[in-house]
Amino acid sequence: MSRRSTGGWSRLLGWDRHPAHQHHDQWWEETRRRLLPAYVEDTIESAIPPEEVTKIAVRLRYLIEECIPCDMEEDVVTRSHSTVITRKVVKAAKEAGGEDYMDCVRWFKHQANVELWDATMHLVRATACEVIAKSIIESEENTEYLMHSILLKRYSILIDNEPTLPSNVIEKAVDLHALRVIGSSGYQKCISYLWKGWLIQDENDPARFVDYKDRDNTSFISHLDPDRMRAPMYQNAAQVLFSILYLVLYTIAINTINRNGDLDAVEIVLYIFTCGFIFDEVAKVWKAGYYILGFWDAFNGVLYSLLIVSLVMRFIAFSKAPSDDPNIKGQREQFNELSYNFLAVSAPMFWVRLLLYLDSFRFFGAMLVVLKVMMKESVIFFALLIVIIIGFLQAFIGLDIAEDLVLSDVTFIVQAMANAVMQSPDFEGFEQFGHPFGIILYYCFTFIVMVVLLNILIALYNSAYEDIYDNADDEYLALFAHKTMQFVRAPDENVFIPPLNLIEVFFLALPLEWWMNKRTYERLNDIVMAILYSPLLLIAAYFETRTAYEILGNRRRGDEDDDTVEEWEQLQVNGNGIDFEQDGWKKTVEQVKPNVEDELAVVEVRQLRSEVAELKQLLEALVKSGGTSGPGTSAKDSLAKGASEQGASAQGSSAQDSSTQDASAQGSSAGEASYAEMAAK
Structure with missing residues (x-):
């Protein structure tokens, strides 16, 4: 039989069980091995020897542990221009071979589950790994190198001296639900290329991705290929x-x-x-x-x-x-x-x-993400509800048996309890049921379910919605990446989507594959797929032909293949662009644009330090010249005058911002006093 249909595996992977929530990573690797065809498992090899990849991952782990040695707020790591994850840290990560940060994320998340006393620190370290990985991805300007060498090249590490199944950054980020990595521009560009079929698996080596050679071909016939259904x-x-x-x-x-x-x-x-x-x-x-x-x-x-x-x-x-x-x-x-x-x-x-x-549409995808999180949160409610229902049900059954010595009101009891859960309690039926214990128990059950548990459920839903609302876009991008990898992860030669899989099994595989020549059988599959998918292939060929013209236009302008000309770019495309440098607008912007990398107080302190350095040089020059600065002027007077001018200059510059005015003034006064003291000496 031909390899398993990629389309048929559309809901196969089921990454609902997060790897970080597992006590052993062996389950995850074993499951992934079973998801891939046998021939892929045997032929996939790590691009770098697993020993070297493991050493790189350990180096990166050591780097993160030294950069984050204690508990700290996550915002300190994730904010722009962080003082923890600096450019030097990112550069050091690149020098260590920073393409295997996903394993560090997995290690830190696993350690957070094992060592609960340091869970916060380990989760911050995992977040730092994602931040560095995102920075490396977004700083790479060579799109070809980014996709083929960084994101899609497969690597293995050693676990118990055995290499794991090679995986790439695209797969690892989906497995680990690394939202920051998934939300990076380079990652999404790669996902977009995979989704459109511009990056396809090599027929001879399904573990390797190659460019679709005909994406810029404007011939309609060239796109009428059944293999395009693999996109x-x-x-x-x-x-x-x-x-x-x-x-x-x-x-x-x-x-x-x-x-x-x-x-x-x-x-x-x-x-x-x-x-x-x-x-x-x-x-x-x-x-x-x-x-x-x-x-x-x-x-x-x-x-x-x-x-x-x-x-x-x-x-x-x-x-x-x-x-x-x-x-x-x-x-x-x-x-x-x-x-x-x-x-x-x-x-x-x-x-x-x-x-x-x-779920590939944004509206439905975001809605499904919210519902998925809410369903997970509701597990706590249903766990408590089941325990309480069992307890009260046993009490009501006991009262029924004690009253009549026969179990005769089970239907009534179950229906009344179900009505209470659905916020429609029936108190009249329990007035004479095991009086007075029956009505008391039913009041207690109704109070616990309707007042306590349902409010807990509402609070859980509200918390889940708030948690997901801030990351709704990233969550949708993660869902879209997950869906894309479902189609790509299990390679296949012949795509027969249900219910067409019945044709593949009962009319092709079972009667023909076991005796027919492989090349003839593949040709027959292509013919059958061309007939079955002919309406869709005609529509796809039409849109791909239009896309080919757009790609050629982008390449003539020197843009990326998937670039789109926006409204503000139309003047430049039509040859009537504006030269900001020639008309002086660039110079004006340079003068007024704010410094977003450094805080204003830091800028003022740096300016004060430079002025102190200049005054120190002036002092040294005056001391070397013999202690006089001119006829009739003493060194003490000159230095005092210089210190006074320097202090006034520092105070004037600090007045630009009210938040740093007091601090700068105090620094200037202290500097003036220090200079006066030195002059006196």
């Missing part, structure tokens, strides 16, 4: 189209009920789609194990189970004879109605499922 952008588009078609089929099926129980063409296609998606989920678990199961996998599993039950009910209805009396429902009609009931119940899940494939 994440087109795979995502195909998934969205199939999901919308799946929803349309369901809508038609649920609104055209067949009373006689027969399956029409729409329902047959609907269930074929369902089988394709189920086959994809099963193959996913078979290949990578249950480790990759996440929220969306469970959600899809419930949806597909409802549809399968509906289909089974339909088959059971076929085996029953229809009722002779139209006014009486026979077994066939009853099972047929039950089948449509299961089909109708799954309607909300069909629509919610569509969000899974719309």
